[in-house]
Amino acid sequence: xxxxxxxxxxxxxxxxxxFHGTAAPGLFIGGYMVxxxxxxxxxxEFYDVICESVKCLPxxxxxxxxxxIGNGWLKIEKIGRFxxxxxxxxxxxxxxxxxxxxxxxxxxxxxxxxxxLTPKDQQDSEKxxxxxxxxxxxxxSVQKVKVSIPEQKKKKGGKVTLCSVCxxxxxxxxxxDKCKVCSGEVKYYSEVK
Amino acid sequence: xxxxxxxxxxxxxxxxxxFHGTAAPGLFIGGYMVxxxxxxxxxxEFYDVICESVKCLPxxxxxxxxxxIGNGWLKIEKIGRFxxxxxxxxxxxxxxxxxxxxxxxxxxxxxxxxxxLTPKDQQDSEKxxxxxxxxxxxxxSVQKVKVSIPEQKKKKGGKVTLCSVCxxxxxxxxxxDKCKVCSGEVKYYSEVK
Numbered sequence: 001x002x003x004x005x006x007x008x009x010x011x012x013x014x015x016x017x018x019f020h021g022t023a024a025p026g027l028f029i030g031g032y033m034v035x036x037x038x039x040x041x042x043x044x045e046f047y048d049v050i051c052e053s054v055k056c057l058p059x060x061x062x063x064x065x066x067x068x069i070g071n072g073w074l075k076i077e078k079i080g081r082f083x084x085x086x087x088x089x090x091x092x093x094x095x096x097x098x099x100x101x102x103x104x105x106x107x108x109x110x111x112x113x114x115x116x117l118t119p120k121d122q123q124d125s126e127k128x129x130x131x132x133x134x135x136x137x138x139x140x141s142v143q144k145v146k147v148s149i150p151e152q153k154k155k156k157g158g159k160v161t162l163c164s165v166c167x168x169x170x171x172x173x174x175x176x177d178k179c180k181v182c183s184g185e186v187k188y189y190s191e192v193k
Numbered sequence: 194x195x196x197x198x199x200x201x202x203x204x205x206x207x208x209x210x211x212f213h214g215t216a217a218p219g220l221f222i223g224g225y226m227v228x229x230x231x232x233x234x235x236x237x238e239f240y241d242v243i244c245e246s247v248k249c250l251p252x253x254x255x256x257x258x259x260x261x262i263g264n265g266w267l268k269i270e271k272i273g274r275f276x277x278x279x280x281x282x283x284x285x286x287x288x289x290x291x292x293x294x295x296x297x298x299x300x301x302x303x304x305x306x307x308x309x310l311t312p313k314d315q316q317d318s319e320k321x322x323x324x325x326x327x328x329x330x331x332x333x334s335v336q337k338v339k340v341s342i343p344e345q346k347k348k349k350g351g352k353v354t355l356c357s358v359c360x361x362x363x364x365x366x367x368x369x370d371k372c373k374v375c376s377g378e379v380k381y382y383s384e385v386k
Contacts, residue, residue, distance in 0.1 A: 007304075016380060019255075019261060019262055020263055020264050021259050021261075021264050023265075025262075027263070031386075033234075045367070049379060050382075054262065054263075054265070055263065055265065056263050056264070057261025057263060058261075058262045058263040059261050059262065059264065060263070062212075062255070062261070062262070062263070068212060068213055068214075068246065068251075068252050068255070068268070069247065069251045069252065069255070069262050070213055070220070070249050070250060070251040070252025070253070071213050071214050071215075071217075071249070071252065072247070072248065073214075076262070077379055077381055078373075078379075078380050079363070079372060079373045079374055080363040080364045080367070080372065080373065081356075081359075081361045081362065081363050081372055081374070082361070082362060083361065085381075085382060087341070087382075092382075093385075094382075098361055099361075099362070100361075101355060101360060101361065101362055102360065103330060114353075114362060115306050115353060115355075116352060116353055128211075143384055143385075144384070144385040144386075145382040145383065145385055146382060146383050146385050147381060147382045147386055148380070148382065148383075158311055159309060159324055160307075160308060162294060162308075163274075166274075167294060167295065168274045168275070168276065168291055168292075168293075168294065169274065169275060169292070169294055169307060169308060170272070170273040170274050171273045174273070179273065179293075180271075180272045180273065180275055181245075181274070182271055186270055186271075186272050187337060188243060188270055188278075188340060188341055189278060189285075189289065189297075189338040189340045189341065190338065190339050190341075190381065191289075191336055191338055192286075192336075192337040192338055192339050193335070193337075
């Protein structure tokens with residue numbers, strides 16, 4: 001059985017449970033994706049990652065690489081595909097890894113789970129995990145890609161300013177004298193008096 | 194000196210460096226925010242978190258709580274304020290914690306760093322960290338809030354389908370026969386042949 005970034009399946013499982021709360025199948029396939037990416041990429045180079053799904057997959061990246069949401073080396077594009085792209089943030093050159101549905105016929109439990117062909121309560125979780133471990137990175141395909149850097153870059157801080165309504169600090173570059181909540185652009189809560 | 198979710202400043206620092214890569218000041222103030230939230234919230238209840246900044250702060254939450262981007266208990270609203278909201282995902286009831294600029298006058302190094310009053314290379318990092326540790330949660334204010342749940346809920350999976358172009362799986366609920374990349378809605382890379 002192949003390792004996941006140097007970890008056995010069970011060692012990785014422990015890390016998954018610690019960080020993610022449950023041993024979700026997607027994190028294991030994601031683990032093999034990261035493992036494959038690291039093997040395919042030039043050694044000793046830094047890379048950023050874009051994850052195409054917000055579900056499960058980002059945590060495999062956060063567990064196994066130095067990239068996190070908070071340090072900005074991991075970004076999420078809400079595309080909903082089971083895929084991630086590792087790339088050099090200066091040149092944009094990189095590789096995109098995705099779960100290749102053409103390769104799933106040899107692994108029926110993975111196919112059933114991934115394409116939701118069987119209701120969750122009728123799936124055999126033990127068989128699924130055994131199949132994932134057996135498949136390793138054999139169900140993943142790799143594309144050579146170039147990431148559009150201008151789109152992904154405009155990151156760096158810049159000045160901050162105080163909102164004229166709530167008096168909290170927010171990025172001055174937004175141009176308004178109010179933060180996004182006080183201007184009404186984002187509304188996710190109301191204050192309870 | 195007050196602890197951060199049971200950890201000493203140095204113990205937490207180690208976790209920050211391991212996960213985030215560097216001991217960024219924002220993660221320490223964020224640590225005291227999480228610590229305060231946990232103390233303020235009803236014991237033994239589950240909560241979800243919304244973080245109002247994508248920079249640094251989400252990692253304090255991921256390090257100190259069971260909430261992660263991949264398990265969905267942590268979400269990010271890109272508002273750019275230094276704030277986070279802990280809430281009950283069924284009722285929406287919760288608390289919002291924010292760095293209160295009105296409380297910064299007693300802590301000049303924090304004020305200078307947070308409002309970017311001094312260029313980064315002229316800031317005294319040692320004084321800044323000592324000030325953060327001294328301030329603890331005294332620079333944080335708490336609001337009682339109600340989070341709009343319908344907006345934040347529509348999470349659960351649903352069917353998946355295969356894109357008619359790339360043949361990768363994506364959420365069927367999107368209605369199109371192409372995924373967001375093949376339909377042109379999201380474009381972050383080009384394939385290198």
